[in-house]
Amino acid sequence: CRDGPDSCQTNRCAKQQELQQQVVTISRLAYLLGLEQTSASKVMTNELHSLDNFSRDVLLRDGTVLQMRPLRQTDREGLIALFKRCSPETIRYRFLRMVTSLPDSQLDQLVSVDGRSHVALVITQGETIVAVGRYFVLEEHPDTAEVSFLVEDAFQRRGIGTILLDALAEFARRHDITRFAADVLADNRLMLSVFRKAGYALTANISYGVTHLE
Numbered sequence: 001c002r003d004g005p006d007s008c009q010t011n012r013c014a015k016q017q018e019l020q021q022q023v024v025t026i027s028r029l030a031y032l033l034g035l036e037q038t039s040a041s042k043v044m045t046n047e048l049h050s051l052d053n054f055s056r057d058v059l060l061r062d063g064t065v066l067q068m069r070p071l072r073q074t075d076r077e078g079l080i081a082l083f084k085r086c087s088p089e090t091i092r093y094r095f096l097r098m099v100t101s102l103p104d105s106q107l108d109q110l111v112s113v114d115g116r117s118h119v120a121l122v123i124t125q126g127e128t129i130v131a132v133g134r135y136f137v138l139e140e141h142p143d144t145a146e147v148s149f150l151v152e153d154a155f156q157r158r159g160i161g162t163i164l165l166d167a168l169a170e171f172a173r174r175h176d177i178t179r180f181a182a183d184v185l186a187d188n189r190l191m192l193s194v195f196r197k198a199g200y201a202l203t204a205n206i207s208y209g210v211t212h213l214e
Contacts, residue, residue: 051115051171058123061159068167071120071132073111078122078129080107087153093188094150096210110134116175121167123151123160130155133164135172135180144179144214145172149191161194169198181214 051070058068083091083102091099102110113120113134120134130152135145147168151160169180184191186209195213205212 051119058160058163060163064158066130066160067124068121068163069124070115071111071113071122071134075122075129076107076111078127079110079132082129082132082150082152085152085154086150090150090153090156093185093191094148096183096185119168119171121164123155123164131160131164133161133168135168135177137177138181141179143177144181145177146181146183148182149194156190161191162198165194165198179214181212184211184213185209186211 055067055069057065059065080102086094088098110120112118117137118134119136120132122129123131131150133147133149135147137145147165149161149164172180182191182195186206192211192213
């Protein structure tokens with residue numbers, strides 16, 4: 001290499017990351033267009049059908065590799081730590097109001113997942129939870145689930161919301177859930193764009209500053 005070994009190594013890494021991103025983009029387009037599943041996506045579907053042993057590396061837009069796994073009952077402290085690292089605005093967007101702490105009763109609800117009607121996935125960096133996405137089935141509409149996300153500020157705008165939404169949607173389909181709903185503050189443009197960019201046909205009702213999406 002004329003530019004030296006260090007330059008060659010850097011170029012190879014950049015090309016590899018670009019190729020990985022292209023593969024992710026093509027796979028995502030195929031998924032959104034409803035094309036036939038590849039063997040790899042069939043494996044992914046089988047993994048998502050049962051969360052018992054589910055674990056996966058995820059590639060962010062900037063090339064960072066994190067991990068995705070189910071939320072566990074033992075993640076209470078991890079959720080508290082995530083909550084404390086988030087800005088007041090991020091917390092307001094998640095809970096639709098200002099929240100300064102997570103009481104034990106709310107933590108009990110957040111970790112009480114059953115893998116079917118209440119599913120939660122976390123994104124981790126090492127052992128640290130940096131994001132969580134979840135859905136729970138509405139009792140009055142068993143084919144509809146309400147979704148919500150919390151992404152640490154330092155990891156926002158890097159594609160994590162879209163990754164979580166896609167994974168939750170695939171798992172929901174395996175349990176006969178055909179619709180997602182979400183209440184999003186009208187000024188939470190980042191989350192509104194996640195739904196739109198994911199290719200979801202949105203119907204929205206706005207009331208008291210909250211946008212209801214289905």
